[in-house]
Amino acid sequence: MSTVANSSAQVLTLNSRREVAERTMAFEFTKPLGFEFKAGQFAEITWIDPPETDAEGNARAFSIASAPYEDRLMFTTRLRDTAFKRVLQKTQIGSIAKVGGPFGDLTLHNNVSRPAVLLAGGIGITPFRSMIRHAAHVRLPHKLFLFYANRHPEDAPFLEELSAIEKENVNFTFIPTMTAVSRLQRQWTGETGHIDPEMLTRHLNGLPESSVAVPIYYVAGPPAMAKGLRAMLNDAGIDDDDIRTEEFGGY
Template structure:
């Protein structure tokens, strides 16, 4: 696995307690949508975080000339405290890419993507790349969050749905009543009924799941109850995101 030198070029808030960090894309760094990197802090005012590393899925798409990650900032960790304080221009290192949560090369089978919260990051990379390529593979994204303000990249995903006729977004909120934003979309958890509505008409789709471990476990159990073969389910747990 290769190590690359780069630097922070931008940062922004993308949802409640959630930030995106953009880095220069190192020369020769190639990856597939859905893969991840290790981010290593080289310079930081948080002394105990110097040299620390954290794994992040890549939220930018392979066609883009930048490299971006996004993360929840509510977790009280030394690494995230240091990351939040990084100034634009600060050098960092990355290792990778790695990971197998990538779209299988079979455009005849629809991809049903199930994301919980920050688990959207690898799937946004996929959706961006598919729109850029005008991919013929059908992507159905089922995206669960507590409230609209907790949903990273929701507006961009809505725009990608307009740009790509083979991409559809189904977003649901589990705590919409606690939101300060009006939500007239679906509410409640991702369950068998919602998945049947969204994807029941697809012949032999491939399922991809990412999010907090409890979410991924629940989705895998639901898919198993629906009779989906384990070989057609690919998942990734996001610990501490």
Template sequence: MEPKYKAKLLKKEEIANDTMAFYWEKPEEFTYKAGQYCDMTLNKPKVTDEDVKERAFSMASAPFEVGIMTATRISDSTFKQWIEDFTVGTEVKFDEPRGEFTLHENVATPAVFIIGGIGITPVRSIIAQATHEKLPHKLTLLYSNETPQDSAFMDDLNGFADKNTNFTFIPMMTNTDSNEWSGESGLIDADMLKRNVSDINKPIYYLCGPPGMVKDMRQMLIEIEVDEKNIRIEEFSGY
């Protein structure tokens, strides 16, 4: 099916090491829930290979925000190299937003996000929207990166934490020294989780990031006897 919406690039910027954010005009009638994704199709790809000209991207912007923001790690793939070279005015096509990686409705149930790298994109949307709407959900974000320079949206996330008393932001670095980082270091494990989540059996857990990390975090939760029905995984990881 032909993608339904057309959008032009308004600006782009580097937001972390090898990580770019792209800001698009929001097409009329394009609506989505915080945390959803859609397929982006290049309008005039340099080749006709269908596998190359289309990729799925989470909306990193929140529905209340004016435009659409997507973000990605820039890799050596042909598609990623093309979008890195996009100029203002470049037009792409979006299909209908979809996905169930959205905030649960029960406000009495906390949410714990265990996120790695560019897996932060749908979570930035969820937390921005929850902060904007002043939702009463208790939200905890464990956000893992190698270094502060690799960490996207840190200013945004710290800003949400300042505005939203229900949101706890815990960034973690796996490869840094004490001179450049004074926060949590090392890998996310069961001990770290228990230090920051008072009742590990109460929340809904949201996992997104590199496939290996998501697999390991899911296994960790199962080993500490978190109910599998309380674990949500974003199948599209953006890698």
């Protein structure tokens, strides 16, 4: 089943794949000349003549997890037992797929005086990884805060990478939090528990109440997580006009 209109599809070669967290795989295609996108947008991947298929079909939408300056198009997904994802894990490097897009408008605002507060639930990190890498590369002056909730560190793709970027980009603050603290396998000294108004206020230094530079909030993740984060923002008094959401329909 196709999730989006696929008017501008190109045939691309699968270049590499690697595990980036438990049950989570990143896969890359060589970016064709002329394929331009904004950090935060998504594409639709369709297998061509896959060895197997199922009722859910050969196409999925994925946020582009690489940044526009990079020469690869990278996507990252949770592995589940569907034909699309079995093909993703087994198909030979060098196989081809149709890549349609870019689509979507979860892209950073232009007004640099307004901070961006990014809230990722699990795999919802993908559009934000692109934004954070892009911001570091072009030295965007926006203040960026990334709250990133996972059950435990093993589940969290790009944890080390994002921590490393935080050390280099003074405009970027990274706040990962682990929600299944009783089952933590490795030592964790960061935040624990769900992202809530108290955690936001503590890290934003009162920014939500500040009328000087009202942040714009961005939310991404599976629908239940994204809805929960958006409701939490509303409860904290954030106006819907200042919230942009990408729900990963299909989870």
